[in-house]
Amino acid sequence: MTSPDLGSILLASPDPDRLRDWYCRAFGATPSPDGDVRFGGVSVLFDQRDDVAAKNPEPGRTILNFHVDDAAAVAARLDEMDADWLVPLEERSEGMLFGTLIDPDGNYFQIIELGARYLAARVPAPSATLGSAPFSGFAVDDIDAAAAFYRDTLGLTVTEEYGLLAIQIGGDKTVLAYPKENHTPAEYTILNFPVEDIDAAVDALRERGVTFERYQGMEADERGIFRGGGPYIAWFTDPAGNILSVLQER
Structure with a gap:
């Protein structure tokens, strides 16, 4: 359950x-x-x-x-x-x-x-090779806009220090966002958020001003949800243009 x-x-x-x-x-x-x-x-x-x-x-x-x-x-x-x-x-x-x-x-x-x-003190000590708690990161062009979006629009816990953002994306998982001059948005999905009800998630995000993307060859419904093969999925971008998604397993 x-x-x-x-x-x-x-x-x-x-x-x-x-x-x-x-x-x-x-x-x-x-x-x-x-x-x-x-x-x-x-x-x-x-x-x-x-x-x-x-x-x-x-x-x-x-x-x-x-x-x-x-x-x-x-x-x-x-x-x-x-x-x-x-x-x-x-x-x-x-x-x-x-x-x-x-x-x-x-x-x-x-x-x-x-x-x-x-x-950082809560991250397990690394092993002698690659470490036991790797984390990913991505670039943004405006760290303040990113902080406001991930905190206020998506409702995630965001902490900022030394000009970097630590974004809590579930449990003890953290992803790092850092400012980069001449930033170019990722052309792939950098973060996927699994949800139990994608229709409700999409509606809630729309109410907070999120616009959902539509891609050629991936025909979406009126909400912007692709219901073809695989999980139901809807894509949107952060203020830096990086691609995110909410998805629901069938």
Whole structure:
């Protein structure tokens, strides 16, 4: 049995609009037309309920963890909002910044920055020959545009250090993006993202502004999905023109 995806979290509140707007200001987010707020791959729903107190009596029971690229900048914005800190931002281990705050309803949430040093320390030690944890990389012409696309549009965890991007593409797998002058987009698919429902994935990406490619000899349907031989697949590009895909096994 395939484990389910965690699609959303509900924060109940006596004043859900106030709480949603507070989180949007804290993290520079924008609510969807339905009122939920998407953080990476998880939507947070804010709902009014009569069976919750004005202040959470057990805030340590459930804590939202926000993985950010620049914890110091997020902390500064929260300070401007007079946010309450339970544990100030600190370096927990080399390359990891960690802080715990209290939202207006008394819920705890945390901001976490996993820097390149922290991630590199978690890579298994290489063997005497080729190593036990190889990773791939690709070039882009605009590192800031790439970071915004892979983080905000695709909902992946992206960390940046020394002008390079470490993109978490599932589990402990990381791919590196690096800036290159006179960049020429790859003419092949550099990343494939397996999904369980390609129609839903394509629709969700379209809502985030992604345009799907069509190639001669690979006739796609109205969504841009090729349903010929092999898996169902739809191709799109990142801001640098590199080709990506979502695909679903038949």
